[in-house]
Amino acid sequence: MGDSSMDASATVSETVAEEVSLFSMTDMILFSLIVGVLSYWLLFRKKKDEIPEFTKIQPVTSSVKDSSFVEKMKKTGRNIIVFYGSQTGTAEEFANRLSKDAHRYGMRGMAADPEEYDLGDLGSLPEIENSLAVFCMATYGEGDPTDNAQDFYDWLQETDVDLSGVKYAVFGLGNKTYEHFNAMGKYVDKQLEQLGAQRIFELGMGDDDGNLEEDFITWREQFWPAVCEHFGVEATGEESSIRQYELVVHTDLDPAKVYAGEMGRLKSYENQKPPFDAKNPFLAAVTTNRKLNQGTERHLMHLELDISDSKLRYESGDHVAVYPANDSTLVSQLGEILGADLDVVMSLNNLDEESNKKHPFPCPTSYRTALTYYLDITNPPRTNVLYELAQYASEPSEQEQLRKMASSSGEVRLSSVTFRAHRAHNTPGRAKETLPEEGSPLLPQHRGQKPLSGQGGLREPGGQGDTAGGPRLILSCSHACLREPGGQGDTAGGPRLILSCSHACLREPGGQGDTAGGPRLILSCSHAFDCGISGAQPAG
Incomplete structure (x- = not known):
């Protein structure tokens, strides 16, 4: 009996001791956790307090646009x-x-x-x-x-x-x-x-x-x-060149850094990245292009565009405009007359302090690309260009004639001058050559659009194919894409169109399909390749 009592007492003592030991260990664990959390919090708060001190050394106005x-x-x-x-x-x-x-x-x-x-x-x-x-x-x-x-x-x-x-x-x-x-x-x-x-x-x-x-x-x-x-001021008589550029020729430039006809981002037509907008348009294939009214002078075209992966939605009123390229034969002919190597890569850097543009077109680029995609080489020049050319005329009589054509005096009106297809010009360092002053227009010019025309086959748009190297369309979500028509490229070997999502221009929009091959944009409009003028007044 005594032994049993002693055993029970020993068991109770051991249990109490074990409980005391466990309780102490729990306290130690909790204490360690609390200390760790407090240490982390103090350090974190210290770092947070340090952040404003660090950012204060940064100029506050560096990221703010000066709008005054x-x-x-x-x-x-x-x-x-x-x-x-x-x-x-x-x-x-x-x-x-x-x-x-x-x-x-x-x-x-x-x-x-x-x-x-x-x-x-x-x-x-x-x-x-x-x-x-x-x-x-x-x-x-x-x-x-x-x-x-x-x-x-x-x-x-x-x-x-x-x-x-x-x-x-x-x-x-x-x-x-x-x-x-x-x-x-x-x-x-x-x-x-x-x-x-x-x-x-x-x-x-x-x-x-x-x-x-x-x-x-x-x-x-x-x-x-x-x-x-x-x-109460008077003219000083001082006249400066309308454009003053420094020509820089590049000999060892990485081809990846040379513009090939793009309007905005380099290689934007090869590597398309959303979001797509006026300066980053989406390049889409023309999947269907047929004439609906055969045997008449009026062109009523049915077009289907592949807008897969574009995340663009067609809405009634979206419009299409053409951004053509100058004919390659005409460009080569002009290069021969000027005695220029059209494959030379160059930049034209603006030296004019009053100008807000560094280059007249995307640079660096080749002469061939500039003459093909960025410059108008077929339409009569504007009067300000004639005035500029007068400064370089070697014959005083020709200089005076150009100045008169550039004025509004009525002596010689530019609009009354007939530009013949082949007129003899004196080209420095060469005998008299025939310089093409006027080529067949690529297509009807949009009212108010910067002219960029050339000789080509878009007069019969029904002849365009549906091949990998054929025509492409550029889609964007704002009619702002019409701002710089001269800057559109043509890397796929065919002409491009631009579809932008504002202001009604399509006379008979056909709707939008969604076939097994991906979404299709279906357009039906009269004079499809000139429908950018049918519902807007893009004069400037």
């Missing part, structure tokens, strides 16, 4: 700013020409994209002596602003800012065949006046159905005398 054009004008000593609302580049070109003109009158100008600046700053413009704001505004669609002028248009509708003291002038670009002719130019001109700004010269309205270039020249030659009279 007035401050920029003050810093660069400019007093004239020319805003442009441009869809195809024409209004932008006019703005650049006006900004350069200012130099002749002892002023300094700058061309500006309204999308890049805060137009609410306009009320501060009078802080600059003899300041002037000029607006070159194209009308798009049914009286709409261009893409880059949409924010400016919205601001004009909503603002009640006092623009007293602001001096301005407006030149509009439009087309009289449309109902809302020059609506944007008229609206900007009227709204600025209602906000208190002072118009120093009458609204100019260019008509692309007539001769937009001559309309601009006529307005421009009357505009500057009005500016001189208003500000």
